[in-house]
Amino acid sequence: MIQEKTVENAVADILRLIGEDPLRPGLKGTPQRVAEMYRELFAGIDQDPAQELMAGVEEGHHDLVILKDIAFYSMCEHHLLPFFGSAHIGYLPTSRVVGISKMVRALDVLAHRPQLQERLTAQMADTMFSALQAEGVAVVLKAEHLCMSMRGVQKPGAQVVTSAIRGTFRRGSLARREILTVLAGSAV
Numbered sequence: 001m002i003q004e005k006t007v008e009n010a011v012a013d014i015l016r017l018i019g020e021d022p023l024r025p026g027l028k029g030t031p032q033r034v035a036e037m038y039r040e041l042f043a044g045i046d047q048d049p050a051q052e053l054m055a056g057v058e059e060g061h062h063d064l065v066i067l068k069d070i071a072f073y074s075m076c077e078h079h080l081l082p083f084f085g086s087a088h089i090g091y092l093p094t095s096r097v098v099g100i101s102k103m104v105r106a107l108d109v110l111a112h113r114p115q116l117q118e119r120l121t122a123q124m125a126d127t128m129f130s131a132l133q134a135e136g137v138a139v140v141l142k143a144e145h146l147c148m149s150m151r152g153v154q155k156p157g158a159q160v161v162t163s164a165i166r167g168t169f170r171r172g173s174l175a176r177r178e179i180l181t182v183l184a185g186s187a188v
C-alpha cells in the first residue's frame with residue numbers, strides 16, 4: 001500500500017526542483033492527484049495474479065483457447081512513463097479452463113506495477129502455466145513505450161513485441177505452429 005501523503009510531498013519536491021512553483025493555482029492539487037493516481041497505477045504491487053485464476057472450472061476441455069487484443073497499460077520501471085498496447089494469450093488446458101475476465105484481471109495485476117515489457121510477458125505466461133496447470137501457454141505483447149516516443153530515440157508509433165512460451169508449445173508441435181500463426185496475425 002503506498003504512503004500517499006509522503007508521495008504527495010515528494011511530488012511537490014520534484015515540482016520545486018524542476019523550477020516550478022507547486023503552490024501556483026494550476027499545480028496546487030497536482031501532488032495529491034499524482035499520489036492518488038499512483039495508488040491506482042501501482043495497485044498490483046501487493047496483489048497475487050494467481051488468485052485471479054483460482055475460480056476455474058473443470059471442463060475436460062483440451063483444445064486451444066485464444067484471447068486476442070486485450071488492451072493493457074503499464075508503467076516502464078526505468079522512466080515511470082507508460083507503455084501500452086495489446087496482449088494476446090493462448091493456452092492449451094489440461095482440463096481446467098478459466099473465465100476470460102479472470103485472465104484479463106491477472107494481466108492487470110501484473111501490469112499495475114513498475115514493469116518491463118519482457119518481464120510482464122514472462123510473468124503472465126508463468127502465472128497461467130502454474131495456476132491453470134495448463135499443458136502450454138503462449139503470451140504475445142505488442143506495446144508502444146512513451147519513453148521511446150517522447151524522449152530518447154523519439155520514434156512515435158514504434159511497437160515492441162515480446163513473447164513467452166511455456167510447456168507443450170516449446171516442442172515444435174502442431175499446437176505451437178497453430179498458436180504462433182494466430183497470435184502473429186493479431187491486430188495491434
Ligand SMILES: [Zn+2]
Pocket residue numbers: 076077078079080081145147148
Ligand atoms: Zn522506459
